[in-house]
Amino acid sequence: MADTDNVKEAKNFYPEVPTENKPFFLKGSNALGWGMQNRLSRVFNPRSGRTVMLAIDHGYFMGPTTGLERVDINIVPLLGDCTALMLTRGMLRSTISSSFGGGVVIRASGGPSILKELSNEQIAVGIEDAVRMNVSAMAVQVFIGGEFESQSIHNLTRLVDLGNKYGLPILAVTAVGKDMNRDAKYLRLACRICAELGAHILKTYYVPEGFETVTASCPVPIVMAGGKKLPELDALKMAHDAVDQGACGVDMGRNIFQSDSSSAMIQAVGKVVHEGMKPQQAYQLYQDLKNEQSQVVVDG
Ligand code: R5P
Numbered sequence: 001m002a003d004t005d006n007v008k009e010a011k012n013f014y015p016e017v018p019t020e021n022k023p024f025f026l027k028g029s030n031a032l033g034w035g036m037q038n039r040l041s042r043v044f045n046p047r048s049g050r051t052v053m054l055a056i057d058h059g060y061f062m063g064p065t066t067g068l069e070r071v072d073i074n075i076v077p078l079l080g081d082c083t084a085l086m087l088t089r090g091m092l093r094s095t096i097s098s099s100f101g102g103g104v105v106i107r108a109s110g111g112p113s114i115l116k117e118l119s120n121e122q123i124a125v126g127i128e129d130a131v132r133m134n135v136s137a138m139a140v141q142v143f144i145g146g147e148f149e150s151q152s153i154h155n156l157t158r159l160v161d162l163g164n165k166y167g168l169p170i171l172a173v174t175a176v177g178k179d180m181n182r183d184a185k186y187l188r189l190a191c192r193i194c195a196e197l198g199a200h201i202l203k204t205y206y207v208p209e210g211f212e213t214v215t216a217s218c219p220v221p222i223v224m225a226g227g228k229k230l231p232e233l234d235a236l237k238m239a240h241d242a243v244d245q246g247a248c249g250v251d252m253g254r255n256i257f258q259s260d261s262s263s264a265m266i267q268a269v270g271k272v273v274h275e276g277m278k279p280q281q282a283y284q285l286y287q288d289l290k291n292e293q294s295q296v297v298v299d300g
Pocket of ligand 1: 055056057058059086173175225226227228251252253254255
């Protein structure tokens with residue numbers, strides 16, 4: 001029984017201090033439920049409002065691509081430097097420790113391999129399994145203008161219905177077919193369609209001309225897709241320009257895990273994204289960290 005003797009009587013209800021009613025930190029996400037917002041707070045860093053999402057889901061259609069041959073060796077050491085990890089449930093369960101504290105964005109669409117028509121995807125993860133893994137968001141590829149456009153949009157809307165029911169955000173990845181113009185006009189169309197249909201987060205490519213119109217016309221957060229491997233300075237410039245023009249972070253894969261020093265690169269990207277470091281300074285940091293690491297190997 002609780003001890004009721006000598007209970008301190010003085011209480012302070014701070015009647016002069018109004019209860020704070022802060023808006024949620026992410027664009028377009030204020031009306032979402034507590035569970036959904038809590039999950040978004042694991043995908044995005046609430047202090048910076050941005051994310052360094054490390055994308056390693058490529059194996060779901062490409063198999064063991066360069067840099068991802070051994071996720072246990074090449075990727076696990078980077079986990080402390082990402083805000084969130086984007087991957088398949090197979091790789092999550094087999095290779096990532098359940099004590100990982102960052103956000104987990106699970107690849108939830110799939111089907112065709114690189115040998116077939118890529119837009120012919122289906123939903124590839126059940127919502128109950130996503131809840132069982134305690135993931136922070138589910139990712140679905142949307143092929144606007146692609147052969148199976150409607151089917152991929154149906155995958156998105158089905159997942160949005162389920163995500164809203166269970167409090168799980170849905171990230172729509174805008175895939176750009178080989179024969180399409182990767183320009184602001186196309187990306188505005190693709191991102192806006194996905195947001196209108198209920199996606200909570202968008203992943204799309206950066207374009208040098210008019211990217212700010214893509215972010216401005218999309219009512220929910222956009223994260224920049226990395227794309228094919230670029231020289232490190234160019235990748236850092238691209239990340240810098242994307243967040244400067246309204247992206248809420250990056251979702252990068254090959255530009256990190258195919259770098260000569262993936263650990264140095266992810267730290268440099270983190271400085272750009274979360275602290276607004278200029279690309280040249282971040283590149284210097286990348287080189288310094290890379291040199292330190294090679295020194296450790298030589299000395300060791
Ligand atoms: C496919 O389109 C996927 O979203 C990727 O597997 C991945 O997330 C792409 O990452 P990156 O282009 O930065 O290597």
